[in-house]
Amino acid sequence: DAGITQSPRHKVTETGTPVTLRCHQTENHRYMYWYRQDPGHGLRLIHYSYGVKDTDKGEVSDGYSVSRSKTEDFLLTLESATSSQTSVYFCATQMGPGANVLTFGAGSRLTVL
Amino acid sequence: DQQVKQNSPSLSVQEGRISILNCDYTNSMFDYFLWYKKYPAEGPTFLISISSIKDKNEDGRFTVFLNKSAKHLSLHIVPSQPGDSAVYFCAASGNSGGSNYKLTFGKGTLLTVNP
Numbered sequence A: 001d002a003g004i005t006q007s008p009r010h011k012v013t014e015t016g017t018p019v020t021l022r023c024h025q026t027e028n029h030r031y032m033y034w035y036r037q038d039p040g041h042g043l044r045l046i047h048y049s050y051g052v053k054d055t056d057k058g059e060v061s062d063g064y065s066v067s068r069s070k071t072e073d074f075l076l077t078l079e080s081a082t083s084s085q086t087s088v089y090f091c092a093t094q095m096g097p098g099a100n101v102l103t104f105g106a107g108s109r110l111t112v113l
Numbered sequence B: 001d002q003q004v005k006q007n008s009p010s011l012s013v014q015e016g017r018i019s020i021l022n023c024d025y026t027n028s029m030f031d032y033f034l035w036y037k038k039y040p041a042e043g044p045t046f047l048i049s050i051s052s053i054k055d056k057n058e059d060g061r062f063t064v065f066l067n068k069s070a071k072h073l074s075l076h077i078v079p080s081q082p083g084d085s086a087v088y089f090c091a092a093s094g095n096s097g098g099s100n101y102k103l104t105f106g107k108g109t110l111l112t113v114n115p
Helices: none
Strands: A004-007 A010-013 A019-025 A031-038 A042-051 A054-057 A064-070 A073-078 A087-094 A108-112 B010-014 B019-025 B032-038 B045-051 B056-059 B062-067 B072-077 B086-093 B109-114
Touching (some): A031 A064, A054 A064
Antiparallel strands (some): A019 A073, A031 A042, A064 A073, A087 A108, B062 B072
């Protein structure tokens, strides 16, 4: 989607290294989400944000942290990457709680060796 | 515990025929349901949704049916086209405020439409 940019789109890293994925939106949406997609698991919520500096955990938050210092940017950090965090990561935005539709970015493919 | 279930990992249909994708949910607090479509190397895109106050919603070739008593919804695609080949995710959320606006997704169903 033109309003959501994820970077990097592809990254290969080694176990134990820190990794930060960035999501940038131009929609001025209040809510932002990080999901991971894995075969056999579908889309699982990692963390989400309901406003600047307001974040909360999703169902698979262990090993991840997030930050949102301004409306347009939502960062996902793997402090010490593990092979189990090899996945495709999707950022999504949502206008507000009354609007259930999420708009997704194109994804970031992360490989941890 | 999986709250949104898509029990068929894959489905194959002939072009022009109907595709029926199924989804079951367990959380009775869910009252809004969505279908997303995902092509390889792209993000999921919103397809169609339905509120719990309805039992059917139609948009062109796509129709979603909701059976609240059975906690079951289905997506019908008629007629199916090769360009419909993708992974389809069912998702659900609650509208009661608080943290219920988050979407819970199923594992997805890979639809293949053969020419």
